[in-house]
Amino acid sequence: MAATPNLIAMVDEMNRVTYTSASLAALAHIENYEMTAGRPIIDLFPDINMKLVIGEIVEAEGFYESTEEFFLNGERRYFKIISDRFRGNIGGRFIDISDITPIMTARLDAEEANSAKSIFLARMSHEIRTPMNAIIGMSELILREQTSPAIHEHAAAVKQAGNNLMAIINDILDFSKIESGKMEIIPVEYEFASLINDVIRIRQVLLNLLSNAAKYTNQGSIIFTVESARNETGSITLKFEITDTGIGIRREDMDKLFGDFSQVDTHAHHGVEGTGLGLAIARSLCRSAGGDITVKSVYGEGSTFTAVIPQGITKEGPFASVADSETKNVLIYERRDIYANSLVRSINNLGVRCRLALTGEELVKALGEDRFDFIFAASCLFDEVQDQIRKERIDTTLGACGTLVNFCMNMQKIHKRNRTRSVRGS
């Protein structure tokens, strides 16, 4: 009653006011709206046409409804009027439905100002990037050419600060591009194998989610999986899932995460830098491509961010295959079990048998029991395996786990040429 702009009144059987809204009291020039009680309702309305309508309402047996035009303080205003009688008392309201043009104009002005702000931000960020590149590039040159440890240290600090600032500027640039509607998503063909490297928008989303996972996880693991599901139309939806064992997110903070410049639980960040724009940008990018990002988290235990993006298919076929896969046998020697298991799954997906050794004893046992075409070992365990195969005179091809994907794709070639006996790569 105190706040509504509508003119509301309750009257008794004698048509005397029992209660009005503050806006009606103001119309009758009564300062305190609680002081209207006891007055004849007709007295409160200054306008003769309004008084006529009140007369009609009072005469009416029950429900009354109409739309009227009045001139109040020289202004044309429209009201929808509804009232009803209950045990002799009348409750009625005049709802102002006047022209909303001024409100709409004000809103459009505000939107225009917001868009001008975004364009300004975009231009500024762009202008700042050029000299920033020079600063970073020049400090890089100093780092290469200078031998003095003190100058080296200072130049490294300049470069680091420059890179941090660049990351912030890039975020603002992207954000303002999205806000001002200048971010375009263009459909192009790409090879699935290079998805994460070459498809800039997808890479940006994943880099953001992965670097957040790394930033907010002090201990444990980060698991990144890619899956796809076929849609009814023949296209596919890619599902990227990033699960960390980090600080987690409070339930009440979940809705805020994707807001602009929004950081939550900052005291738990321990000096981690950020603008709070990353997730807002990542979600906008996904949504403009017809997808979305969602999150699940247990505070103190970790979070799972899931990005889904629909993609069309132009040509179909496996992007990695192994000739005579069923005849091949692979051994993985890797001590981190989550990583090791994901490698085993990758090899199995190619239709190749795979045995896992998590310890030195398991390695020796496996080599004694089985014959392996390929052995993949963690870089730090590489020498151990090499010594073992030399000692036992085992004929196999040894590679580092990090090169496994390339191996899978090139297995056939390597096998045919039969030349690389030991490859160590990154």
Ligand code: ADP
């Ligand atoms: P920032 O630049 O601060 O990382 P983001 O928009 O990427 O900005 O993330 C917003 C906030 O969401 C972060 O400040 C952090 O509080 C929270 N957050 C994002 N990812 C995670 C995560 N994996 N674990 C815990 N908190 C996260």
